[in-house]
Every structure is written in structure tokens, then in C-alpha cells.
Amino acid sequence: MKTNASSRHDVVIVGGGHNGLVAAAYLARAGQRVLVLERLPQVGGAAVSARAFEGVDARLSRYSYLVSLLPHQVVKDLGLRLDLRRRRISSYTPVVRDGRPTGLLVDAADPGRTRESFRAVTGTEREWEAWQRFYGMTGQVAERVFPTLTEPLPSRAALRRRVADDAAWDALFERPLGETVERTFTDDLVRGVVLTDALIGSFTHAHDSSLLQNRCFLYHTIGNGTGDWDVPVGGMGAVTDALAGAALRAGAEIRTGCKVTAVATDGVGDVEVSYRHRGGEARAVGRRALVNAAPAVLARLLGEDPGPAPEGAQLKVNMVLRRLPKLRDTAADPRDAFAGTFHIAEGYRQLATAHAEAQEGRIPSAPPSEIYCHTLTDPSILGPEAVRQGLQTLTLFGLHMPARLFTDPAAKERALAASLAQLDAVLAEPIADCLATDAAGRPCIEARTPPELEREIGLPGGHIFHRDLSFPFAADEQPDGAAARWGVATAHPNVLLCGAGAIRGGGVSGIPGHNAAQAVLEEPAENQA
Numbered sequence: 270m271k272t273n274a275s276s277r278h279d280v281v282i283v284g285g286g287h288n289g290l291v292a293a294a295y296l297a298r299a300g301q302r303v304l305v306l307e308r309l310p311q312v313g314g315a316a317v318s319a320r321a322f323e324g325v326d327a328r329l330s331r332y333s334y335l336v337s338l339l340p341h342q343v344v345k346d347l348g349l350r351l352d353l354r355r356r357r358i359s360s361y362t363p364v365v366r367d368g369r370p371t372g373l374l375v376d377a378a379d380p381g382r383t384r385e386s387f388r389a390v391t392g393t394e395r396e397w398e399a400w401q402r403f404y405g406m407t408g409q410v411a412e413r414v415f416p417t418l419t420e421p422l423p424s425r426a427a428l429r430r431r432v433a434d435d436a437a438w439d440a441l442f443e444r445p446l447g448e449t450v451e452r453t454f455t456d457d458l459v460r461g462v463v464l465t466d467a468l469i470g471s472f473t474h475a476h477d478s479s480l481l482q483n484r485c486f487l488y489h490t491i492g493n494g495t496g497d498w499d500v501p502v503g504g505m506g507a508v509t510d511a512l513a514g515a516a517l518r519a520g521a522e523i524r525t526g527c528k529v530t531a532v533a534t535d536g537v538g539d540v541e542v543s544y545r546h547r548g549g550e551a552r553a554v555g556r557r558a559l560v561n562a563a564p565a566v567l568a569r570l571l572g573e574d575p576g577p578a579p580e581g582a583q584l585k586v587n588m589v590l591r592r593l594p595k596l597r598d599t600a601a602d603p604r605d606a607f608a609g610t611f612h613i614a615e616g617y618r619q620l621a622t623a624h625a626e627a628q629e630g631r632i633p634s635a636p637p638s639e640i641y642c643h644t645l646t647d648p649s650i651l652g653p654e655a656v657r658q659g660l661q662t663l664t665l666f667g668l669h670m671p672a673r674l675f676t677d678p679a680a681k682e683r684a685l686a687a688s689l690a691q692l693d694a695v696l697a698e699p700i701a702d703c704l705a706t707d708a709a710g711r712p713c714i715e716a717r718t719p720p721e722l723e724r725e726i727g728l729p730g731g732h733i734f735h736r737d738l739s740f741p742f743a744a745d746e747q748p749d750g751a752a753a754r755w756g757v758a759t760a761h762p763n764v765l766l767c768g769a770g771a772i773r774g775g776g777v778s779g780i781p782g783h784n785a786a787q788a789v790l791e792e793p794a795e796n797q798a
């Protein structure tokens with residue numbers, strides 16, 4: 270193999286996902302010489318759009334699909350031209366009550382409509398009033414905690430003072446979330462809707478003593494101080510395009526098709542990053558390396574023990590439809606039901622049963638999942654012919670589907686069939702009858718399991734957060750060093766995490782990229798010379 274001479278930079282960034290691009294843009298704007306190395310032919314990692322079906326002009330958000338945690342500050346700082354559009358409908362959850370199909374609708378723009386839906390489904394206003402109190406509490410926590418995510422990492426005590434509400438702190442940071450959910454709500458369906466935010470991308474349950482469910486819930490409810498999950502106009506690829514453009518305009522260099530094979534450092538001098546590119550080998554040398562890959566991947570690159578493998582726990586399904594399906598709940602408009610998060614088999618007891626079955630190594634008999642239709646909020650991802658045909662997209666995110674279930678090649682089809690059966694159970698027509706077909710006449714549906722996410726976009730175990738989420742505070746009262754102060758430190762002072770595996774990582778946020786860049790820029794000038 271041909272070996273190319275090494276190139277020198279201030280910072281070498283391993284991985285061109287959205288966090289790596291955020292870090293590159295900030296550092297290049299500050300005058301740093303920045304090189305980004307990306308294994309795939311394009312940047313973006315999980316935040317990409319693709320025409321997944323031959324002959325169908327629809328650019329789907331193939332992996333990640335909604336945005337909540339990307340700070341407005343980052344958008345402003347980097348001059349990003351992004352339209353993040355709020356969904357009017359927060360959620361719709363179908364259910365059968367007294368033998369009649371109905372559903373719980375949460376309309377973010379019409380509290381009165383939501384209140385009436387709670388009354389119709391639960392029989393009283395008690396659950397609505399509890400819902401108001403609970404999300405009033407989480408909203409206050411969001412307003413106080415979210416700004417800290419782009420500040421130096423607070424200590425546990427400092428964050429508790431910031432929250433300034435002992436009951437809220439106890440509910441979200443100290444006690445298993447299930448205790449609060451069960452104390453606050455009595456209706457099984459309402460309990461389930463609340464709990465789902467604690468399970469997305471995390472294989473856990475309501476009473477997990479590790480509080481993984483609490484950590485997951487926190488990140489899903491504090492985005493930009495509101496917890497809103499917005500639709501990126503143009504799809505997730507538009508987010509990546511904006512970030513890549515900002516990095517390039519600032520002077521960063523981005524090289525795609527570069528598979529990093531090793532990172533070498535003594536922790537004091539330069540960092541040497543070895544990579545393969547177009548059949549040859551090359552090296553990039555930097556004063557710092559920022560790694561936008563999982564900690565387990567970094568350990569392997571350093572020749573260290575990566576420890577126990579992370580495990581993702583989801584089934585991602587993309588569909589293109591000829592039309593939205595009709596619902597068994599004839600009072601519900603499909604354009605409302607599918608515009609927000611459409612909960613399937615996510616009652617509180619159903620979630621517990623599915624987790625127990627998956628824990629035992631079985632595909633859940635009634636897989637819980639969440640669906641939404643991007644094109645109801647943003648039809649721009651469809652080409653003119655797709656618009657003329659009235660096509661719609663549908664995204665399904667299945668819970669409690671850990672990687673361990675997919676050692677058998679046939680497991681994927683069983684998981685998909687079981688998930689679609691739960692969807693069909695609340696529809697007035699089979700979803701298969703609504704699927705569009707591609708140029709070869711095949712149904713427009715694709716599914717991705719955790720092992721496939723590992724192969725395709727390098728997520729160890731298919732874990733969408735790189736590893737289990739952490740609470741957004743420091744283990745020590747006063748972290749030592751800039752990298753630790755910003756929550757991006759590794760065991761090597763000149764190698765920093767800038768991806769989802771950093772403290773305060775996870776989701777399409779750019780926060781770890783921002784924080785890693787701030788840690789580099791905060792270091793004394795003599796350490797950067």
C-alpha cells in the first residue's frame with residue numbers, strides 16, 4: 270500500500286458527523302487549522318437524507334429524523350440557515366375504551382382540544398390536570414437546565430441549585446421515574462405516553478435503579494428550554510449541509526472516504542491520526558484530536574480495551590405511502606394523528622411486558638413504536654412528481670429492540686412483521702395497502718436494526734447515543750482541566766470527545782461539538798503553540 274506524507278494541523282477531527290462539523294466550524298472561525306476525516310463518502314453520520322427507493326423522488330431522513338437539542342445559540346453563532354418547524358400536534362395515541370376505538374390527542378396549539386381529549390378517553394379531567402402539573406414542572410427544569418449544556422460542566426450541587434425545586438430534583442434526578450409517573454397518573458395509557466420519552470434509544474424500564482430512564486427522559490424533554498421536537502425543513506440532510514457549509518466557509522478542510530485506523534499520542538506532544546484513503550495510507554498530525562466517534566471506537570483506535578460493548582435497542586423503519594391510512598378511530602383525522610408522534614402499543618403495562626420479553630431474548634409480542642409523517646409538516650422533501658401523486662412519508666421508531674435479538678438473520682423480518690401488525694391493529698386498512706412502490710414494483714419500506722446501524726454508520730452495537738446517556742453534571746465538584754470542565758475529556762489530555770459519547774451528548778444537538786471546541790479554545794495559549 271502506498272503511504273502518503275503526513276499533514277500538520279492545529280486540530281484533527283475524527284468523524285464528520287454533525288458534532289464534528291460543529292466543532293470544525295467553531296475552531297476554524299477562531300483561526301485554527303482544522304482537518305475533518307470522514308470514513309463515508311459523505312459527511313453527516315446519522316444526520317443525513319437519502320433517496321431510499323429507486324424511482325421515488327423522496328429524500329428521507331434515513332436515520333435520525335427530528336431536532337430538539339440543537340441550541341439556538343449554535344445556530345446563531347455559526348450563521349446556519351435552518352428552518353426547524355414546530356409540529357402543531359404533539360402526539361396521538363390510539364386506544365380501545367368501552368369497546369370503542371378512540372385516541373388521546375395532544376394538540377400543542379390548542380389546550381382546550383387536548384383537555385377535551387383527555388376527558389373523552391379517561392372519563393375525567395384528573396389526568397389532564399396531572400398532565401398540566403407534571404409538564405409544568407418539567408418545563409421549569411428545562412428552562413433552567415438547558416442553558417447549562419453549553420456552559421462549563423456544573424457540579425451536581427450547582428445544577429441542583431440551578432433547578433431550585435427539591436421535588437422536581439428528586440423526581441428527575443434521584444428516584445426512578447416510574448415512581449413519579451405512578452404517583453402522578455392513574456390511567457395506564459397516559460402513564461405510557463409519559464414514559465416513552467424515557468425509553469427512546471435506551472433499553473431500560475420505569476423502575477431501573479441505575480436511573481438510565483431518568484437520564485433519557487431528561488434529554489428528551491429539555492431541548493431549547495421547551496422540549497419541543499421540530500421537523501428540519503429539507504430533512505436531516507439540510508442540517509448537515511448547513512453545518513458543513515459553515516465549517517468550509519470558516520476555512521476547515523473536510524476529507525471524505527478516509528477511514529481512520531489508529532490514533533497515537535503520548536498525551537503531551539502531537540497526536541498522530543492514521544487513515545486509509547483511496548487505497549493508500551496517510552497520516553494527519555495535530556496538536557489536538559477531537560473524536561466524533563463512540564468512546565469504544567476511540568479505545569480501539571488507541572489500541573486500548575474498549576470495555577463492554579454498548580447495545581442499541583431500536584428498529585428504524587422508513588416508508589413512502591401512496592396515501593395516509595384510515596384509522597379505526599373514525600373521529601380522528603389521519604392528518605392530525607400522523608403529524609405528531611403516533612404511539613403504538615405504548616401503554617404502561619405494554620411497555621413493561623415488551624421490555625421483559627426482550628430482556629429474555631425474545632422479540633416483543635406487541636412491539637411498542639412511534640410513528641410520524643414528515644411530509645405533513647414539510648412537503649419539501651418530495652419532488653414535483655411525488656407531490657403530484659400525493660405521496661407521504663412515514664417513519665417508525667421501534668422501542669425495546671436490543672441488538673441481542675438480531676443474531677438470527679430472520680429476526681429482522683419477524684420484528685418488522687410484529688411491529689407492522691401492531692400498527693395494523695389500530696388502522697382501518699392494512700398499512701401494506703398504502704405503501705407506494707419503487708421503479709421495480711417493490712413496496713417502499715426499509716428497516717434498520719442495531720447491527721445494521723453499526724455496519725452502516727459505525728455506531729457500536731447500534732447505540733444511537735454511542736453509550737448510555739449521563740446526567741449533565743460533573744462527578745467531581747471542580748473538574749481539573751479545560752476538557753474535563755467542558756465534559757469532553759478522555760484519559761489523554763490532547764484527545765477530546767466531540768461526539769454523543771461525551772457528557773451532555775446524545776441526539777442531534779451539536780452540543781458536544783460546541784463544548785469540545787470551547788475546551789480547545791479555553792486552553793492556555795502556550796498549550797496550543
